[in-house]
Amino acid sequence: RKEVEQDPGPFNVPEGATVAFNCTYSNSASQSFFWYRQDCRKEPKLLMSVYSSGNEDGRFTAQLNRASQYISLLIRDSKLSDSATYLCVVTGEWDMRFGAGTRLTVKP
Amino acid sequence: NAGVTQTPKFRVLKTGQSMTLLCAQDMNHEYMYWYRQDPGMGLRLIHYSVGEGTTAKGEVPDGYNVSRLKKQNFLLGLESAAPSQTSVYFCASSQSTDTQYFGPGTRLTVL
Numbered sequence: 001r002k003e004v005e006q007d008p009g010p011f012n013v014p015e016g017a018t019v020a021f022n023c024t025y026s027n028s029a030s031q032s033f034f035w036y037r038q039d040c041r042k043e044p045k046l047l048m049s050v051y052s053s054g055n056e057d058g059r060f061t062a063q064l065n066r067a068s069q070y071i072s073l074l075i076r077d078s079k080l081s082d083s084a085t086y087l088c089v090v091t092g093e094w095d096m097r098f099g100a101g102t103r104l105t106v107k108p
Numbered sequence: 109n110a111g112v113t114q115t116p117k118f119r120v121l122k123t124g125q126s127m128t129l130l131c132a133q134d135m136n137h138e139y140m141y142w143y144r145q146d147p148g149m150g151l152r153l154i155h156y157s158v159g160e161g162t163t164a165k166g167e168v169p170d171g172y173n174v175s176r177l178k179k180q181n182f183l184l185g186l187e188s189a190a191p192s193q194t195s196v197y198f199c200a201s202s203q204s205t206d207t208q209y210f211g212p213g214t215r216l217t218v219l
Contacts, residue, residue: 008148032206043198043210044151087150091205095166098143100150 003027006088006099014107017078021102023071023088032091033064035073037084038101044087047073078106110134112211114199120217121189129184129214131199137209139202140182141166142174144195145213151198157182189218 006023013019025033033050048055050062050071061074071088083106088099112133121127131140138159143151153166155174163174171193173185182201186193194217200208 002150004150034207041213043212045210046207049207095141095153095156095205096208098151100148 002100003097004088004090004099006086006102008100008102010103010105012105012107013078015078015080017106018074018076019078019104020075021073021086021088021104023073023099025069025071025088025090025097027090027092027097028066028069030069030090030092033062033071034089034091034096035060035062035071036087036089036098038087039084044098047086075104078104080106080108082106112199112201112209114197114211114214116214117212118215120219121186122219123190125189125218126185126187127189127216128186129197129199129216131182131184131201131211132180133182133199133201133209134180135201135203135209136179137201137203138179139205139208140176141200141202141208142172142182142184143198143200144168144193145198146195154184154197189216191218194218 035047036044037047038044059076063072085101141156142154157176160179197214199211202208
């Protein structure tokens with residue numbers, strides 16, 4: 001079983017749609033959680049951290065459920081520029097473990 | 109600031125050849141990392157360093173060696189390249205075990 005699992009998608013949604021991605025992790029000792037964004041053939045870039053109480057950054061909302069070892073990302077009012085692969089990231093004692101990513105395509 | 113840079117951007121090797129990938133960061137970060145990214149696998153940690161002169165194995169270290177002689181540089185070496193090492197290699201740095209900043213990647217093909 002992978003340490004961090006994501007639905008690979010692809011998710012194809014129209015502009016303005018709301019889309020949600022889920023991620024599960026296996027290490028209950030994990031300490032920090034993030035969503036990264038990766039554009040095609042580019043490096044991953046931090047989108048947002050995920051806090052226990054849930055947090056929002058504009059159109060993006062992240063949630064963490066430690067009991068279920070589950071992380072989510074909600075994107076509201078999708079833009080064409082949101083098209084990318086979204087990586088769920090979980091840190092352990094010294095390292096980060098990445099999910100394989102969920103691919104999103106937003107269409108006009 | 110350039111952030112994290114990697115050289116080269118692309119490379120094609122023949123099986124058995126050796127090469128070194130260079131990563132440089134100008135953010136004075138203590139931690140540096142080398143990952144490989146393969147389709148459907150996500151990024152996997154090869155080696156990492158928690159400071160100048162230190163290195164440690166990550167998840168997939170076999171076939172690779174690293175060195176961190178200067179704080180700003182982290183080198184990844186392939187002594188005898190194999191087709192299984194065809195991948196995209198990303199270097200990253202961070203000040204702690206928190207947010208990592210990635211370089212643009214090196215696309216390596218081993219024939």
